[in-house]
Amino acid sequence: MNKLLLTTALGLSLALPAFAAEVQPGDTLAENQEYTYRVLDAIKSMDPQINTDVDGAGIMRSLFEGLYNEDQVGGLVPGVATSHELSDDKTTYTFHLRDNAKWSNGDPVTANDFVYAWKRLADPATASEYAWYMELMQVVNASEVVAGEKPVDELGVKAVDDHTLEVKITAPLPFFPKMLTHASTFPVNQKVVEAHGDKWTDAGNLVGNGAYVLKEHILGEKVVMERNPMYWDDAKTIITKATALTINDENAALTRYLAGELDRTDVPAGQYPRLEAELPDEANSVPQSCSYIYMFNLDEAKGPEALKDVNVRKALSYAIDRDIIVNNVLQGGQAPSYNWTHASTDGFEMPEIDYASWSQADRLAKAKELLAEAGYGPDNPLDLTLNYNTSEAHKKIAIAVQQFWKGIGVNLTLNNMEWKVHTDKMQNQDFEIARYAWCGDYNEASTYLDLFTSYSGHNNGKFLSADYDKLLKDSKTAENPAPLYKEAEQILAAEMPFAPIYQYTEVEMIKPDMRGMSLNNLMQNWYVKDMYRVAN
Known part of the structure; x- marks a missing residue:
C-alpha cells in the first residue's frame, strides 16, 4: 500500500483555507x-x-x-x-x-x-x-x-x-x-x-x-x-x-434582494449589464459547470414519430440562433453551445463539430433543407410541444426558440409547469421536447458524457447508442480518455438527441x-x- x-x-495547496470559515486579515x-x-x-x-x-x-x-x-x-x-x-x-x-x-x-x-x-x-x-x-x-x-x-x-x-x-x-x-x-x-x-x-x-x-x-x-x-x-x-x-x-419569479426575487430581504439571488435574464453598471460590487458573472439544452424524447413508445428522424432533430438544433439567446436575451456572459460538455471542464478537449463553425445563415438554410426532406415546412408545419419549468429566463428562451422554429415550419406549443411536475414528466418520458440543464457532479468530462449512456439514470430522452456506450466504458480504463470523449461528443453532434443552447455562467447579486x-x-x-x- x-x-x-x-x-x-x-495536490492540495497548504496555503488555502483548510476547514470552515477562515476570517481573512483585515476583516x-x-x-x-x-x-x-x-x-x-x-x-x-x-x-x-x-x-x-x-x-x-x-x-x-x-x-x-x-x-x-x-x-x-x-x-x-x-x-x-x-x-x-x-x-x-x-x-x-x-x-x-x-x-x-x-x-x-x-x-x-x-x-x-x-x-x-x-x-x-x-x-x-x-x-x-x-x-x-x-x-x-x-x-x-x-x-x-x-x-x-x-x-x-x-x-x-x-x-x-x-x-x-x-x-x-x-x-x-x-x-x-x-x-x-x-x-x-x-x-x-x-x-x-x-x-x-x-x-x-x-x-x-x-x-x-x-x-x-x-x-x-x-x-x-x-x-x-x-x-x-x-x-x-x-x-x-x-x-x-x-x-x-423559494421564489419562482426572478424579478420578484431581485426586488426583495434590493429591499434587503435576500443576501444572494440570480440576476434576471437581460438585466446583468444594468446591474453591473449600477452595483458593481454586488453583480457577479463567473463560469459555472452547467450546460443548457432542449432534450428530445426518443423513446420508442412515447416519443413523437417526427423526432425519430435525425434530420428533424438536426434541423431544430441548427435553427436556434444561440448568439441572440446569449447576447440579447440572457446578457450575463453565457457562451453559445454546440456540444454537451462545459468547455472549462478540467482536461476536456473541444472536438470539431461541423455546424459550430457555420454562419447562422448557413445553419438556417440547412435546417430548412433537412426539414423539407423530412416532409415538413411552412405549407405542412410540424407541431411540437416544449415543456419547461417556471422561470422568466426559461420562458424568454422558449419564446425566442418558438420564433426561430416558426421560420422553418415548426409550430411550437409552450407548456410551462412547476419543477416537480416537469421532472416527473421527464422521468416518465411524458414529453416531446423538454428544457433541461445538467451541472457537473465533479470536474471531469465523464460527469456530462455518462448521462447519455443507456445505463444512465438521467437519460430521460432514451437516446441509445451501442457505440456511444462502448466509448464511455472504454474511457474508464483508458490512460488518456480525452480522445474517447471527443468521439463521444461527435456522436452526440451526429445523432442530435438534444439541441445544445448555451453554457452557464453563475450570474448573481451578492x-x-x-x-x-x-x-x-x-x-x-x-x-x-x-x-x-x-x-x-
Whole structure:
C-alpha cells in the first residue's frame, strides 16, 4: 500500500483555507451572521441519496458531510476523512475517518454510516435516480447490485473498523476522490432512517452530520437551517442561521434582494449589464459547470414519430440562433453551445463539430433543407410541444426558440409547469421536447458524457447508442480518455438527441458584506460553513 496523505494525493495547496470559515486579515465580523438566499424551485427531497437538483445539493452540503469537501477554488479538503491510502494497483482506497465527527444527535459518525448510505444508494428498493453514480464510481459489483442481480451486501465497500472505510473499484479512476464531494455519497444515520421511514427527513426528525441542522422546511416556501453544535468544526463556523426562500419569479426575487430581504439571488435574464453598471460590487458573472439544452424524447413508445428522424432533430438544433439567446436575451456572459460538455471542464478537449463553425445563415438554410426532406415546412408545419419549468429566463428562451422554429415550419406549443411536475414528466418520458440543464457532479468530462449512456439514470430522452456506450466504458480504463470523449461528443453532434443552447455562467447579486462564497470554484459548490459577514 502506498500511503498518500490528502495533501499529496490531491495536490492540495497548504496555503488555502483548510476547514470552515477562515476570517481573512483585515476583516471585522458583523454582529449579524445570518444568511438568506433565493432558490428557484421547491426542494423535492432532503435525502442525500434521493435529491437530484442543484439547489437541493447546496442544502445537502449544509446538513450532511461526505468524505471530502471543496475549498474556494474547487480543491479537495478534509471532510469526515482526513486522508486516504491507495493500493499499488490503484483499485483499493482506504479512507481514515476523523474520530471527532458526530451526528447532530450526538452519535459518532462511523465507517458503517458510509457503508449503509452507499448500499442504500445502489439498492433497487431505494429507487434512486443516482444509483448509477455507484456505477460511474466503478465500485465493485455496483452494476450488478443496481440491476438487482447481486445482493447489496456484495457492493465493494466495507468498514474495516469504526474509523476506516475501504472501497474497492474495478479499475483505476484518477478522478475518483473528486466524485466523493457529491451528495449521493454522503452518510446517513441508519437508526434514524429506519425509525422514521419516509418521514426521516422532516424537520425535527432529520439527523445530519453537517455544520447545520434542519429547523424548518415548508415545501415550496422555505428551508431554515441553524448551526449544529455537534459538528466537529463548529468552533470555526460563523454563520448562525441560513434560510433558503423559494421564489419562482426572478424579478420578484431581485426586488426583495434590493429591499434587503435576500443576501444572494440570480440576476434576471437581460438585466446583468444594468446591474453591473449600477452595483458593481454586488453583480457577479463567473463560469459555472452547467450546460443548457432542449432534450428530445426518443423513446420508442412515447416519443413523437417526427423526432425519430435525425434530420428533424438536426434541423431544430441548427435553427436556434444561440448568439441572440446569449447576447440579447440572457446578457450575463453565457457562451453559445454546440456540444454537451462545459468547455472549462478540467482536461476536456473541444472536438470539431461541423455546424459550430457555420454562419447562422448557413445553419438556417440547412435546417430548412433537412426539414423539407423530412416532409415538413411552412405549407405542412410540424407541431411540437416544449415543456419547461417556471422561470422568466426559461420562458424568454422558449419564446425566442418558438420564433426561430416558426421560420422553418415548426409550430411550437409552450407548456410551462412547476419543477416537480416537469421532472416527473421527464422521468416518465411524458414529453416531446423538454428544457433541461445538467451541472457537473465533479470536474471531469465523464460527469456530462455518462448521462447519455443507456445505463444512465438521467437519460430521460432514451437516446441509445451501442457505440456511444462502448466509448464511455472504454474511457474508464483508458490512460488518456480525452480522445474517447471527443468521439463521444461527435456522436452526440451526429445523432442530435438534444439541441445544445448555451453554457452557464453563475450570474448573481451578492451583498458586498458576504465572504466565502466560492465564486472561483467552477462547480459552484459552496458551503455555508465557509461563509461570514463583515462589518460595514
